[in-house]
Amino acid sequence: MVRVRFAPSPTGFLHIGGSRTALFNWLYARAKGGKFILRIEDTDVKRSRPEYLEEILDSLSWMGFDWDEIYYQSKRFDIYREIAERLLQEGKAYRASPSGTDAEGEEDGTEIEKKQDAIIFKVAQQKVVFNDLIHGEISFDTGVIKDQVLIKSDGTPTYNFACVVDDAAMNINHVIRGDDHISNTPKQILLYQALNFSVPEYAHLPLILGSDGGRLSKRTGATAISDYRRMGYLAEALVNYLLLLGWSPGGNQEIIGIRDAIKKFDIKNANKTAATFDMDKLNWINSQYIKIADTLDLSAALEPFLKEQGLDVSKFSKDYLLSVVKLFQGRLGTLKDFPAWADFFFKDDFVVDPQAKEKYLTRDFSREFKLFVDRLQALEPFDIVTIEQCFRGLLVELGLQSRELIHPVRVALTGKTIGPGLFEVIYYLGKERVGRRLTAWVKQ
RNA sequence: GUCCCCAUCGUCUAGUCUGGUCUAGGACAAGAGCUUUUCAAGCUCUCGGCACCGGUUCAAAUCCGGUUGGGGACGCCA
DSSP states (O other): OOEEEEOOOTTSOOBHHHHHHHHHHHHHHHHHTOEEEEEEOOOOTTTOOHHHHHHHHHHHHHHTOOOSEEEEGGGOHHHHHHHHHHHHHTTSEEEEOOOTTOOOSSSOTTOSSOSOOEEEEOOOSOEEEEEETTTEEEEEEGGGOOOEEEEOTTSOBOHHHHHHHHHHHTTOOEEEEEGGGGGGHHHHHHHHHHHTOOOOEEEEEOOEEOTTSSBOOGGGSOOBHHHHHHTTOOHHHHHHHHHHSSOOOSTTOOOOOHHHHHHHOOGGGSOSSOEEOOHHHHHHHHHHHHHHSOHHHHHHHHHHHHHHTTOOOTTSOHHHHHHHHHHHHTTOSSTTHHHHHHGGGTOSOOOOOHHHHHHHOOSOOHHHHHHHHHHHHHOSSOSHHHHHHHHHHHHHHHTOOHHHHHHHHHHHHHSSSOSSOHHHHHHHHHHHHHHHHHHTTSOO
């Protein structure tokens, strides 16, 4: 059975690169009917933080990457030590006194153990060759690799050592990780050989680059998954985009749901080339997902964003909220757009865009507004079609072009130059609010 | 510096393994148009690429070598 793992370190937030690694591991496990294991690499006691761990777990859950097992390296220090001692006894490792430069340790009294001998692995001169599922054969000459520290002077294990011990103990048979680990692979293989553990299959994913062609950083775009969530991206859209960054379902398909992806996914089709993260494409995919989303689900997803902007929708009916959401569904780029664009549907004290006012409400529309309000109040039945007939009838009588009155009315009702069709806006706002808002512009 | 990885439109990619069907297809972005009630959306069109040089071959984006370019790794971080 396929057993893969994602091994984040709680020394920072889950970022784009890490989540893509998680995605490919998770997808591979689900496609093969295997297990997806989460291993928290919290051996660096000083830098690991519970809030980071919480954020990582939250982000993974949000994206839908459920794990079958979870382990914490900080609870396994005894195991690493035991294995290291074994290597020592077998003469494959040696002790070395702490290197002098380690001046830290005084600032906090929480350090586990004071200076002790480190345990170091002897790297033999040999050639290491492995077959990467994505890259094919990769070979290294270990002459360029120094002896490797297994257990540090503070008693904690190093990354490469803990990684090998755990991957073996947890029966991980496929290691899918970023390209930046390629150079760690020969070091780890040497350890597998020394320990008589069977070497797993490897698949090294290309890195995701920032718009400047370098490493993805805050400067070249947000990196934390939670930031994307806060910016109003749908989890499905972000996952879809990440999936496309390095893999293609073929057939010119761009929008692919996770269920479908599980059916079509094959790690062998993963790309070798590093991909540049492109916000434009993410935005497009997000808008596509918003467009096809179930309106009920969408309005639920919108709730925190409405709340954030102080818009209380609880005093409106569910049907009303749904109708308004539907009005904007086809034009939203992110969820965050909604409260900004639809605020006038939920409150009367919306801000009137000064530029909109300057452009369309320059002259006095008292006569037109008053006429329209009067007719609207008497309009029966009151629906989108009759509203439009009423409005256009008035235009003819006044000898006006539609644009000459539509824009001023829109600004008066919404405070904006952009938005859904005016007659829909009037319909959902209702006679009372439309009458009030237009009358406010009538000069006494 | 040493070692490793990579190389198709500005970006993401299909095609490369199994040379011919590729005067290289799609998507995003950009530009133009249609529609029109604004902004979007939608539809149509345009722009734009096999990094370079050699080799193999009747035939190369596809195979081989080199060059150049980009990225990564060289911690008692993970």
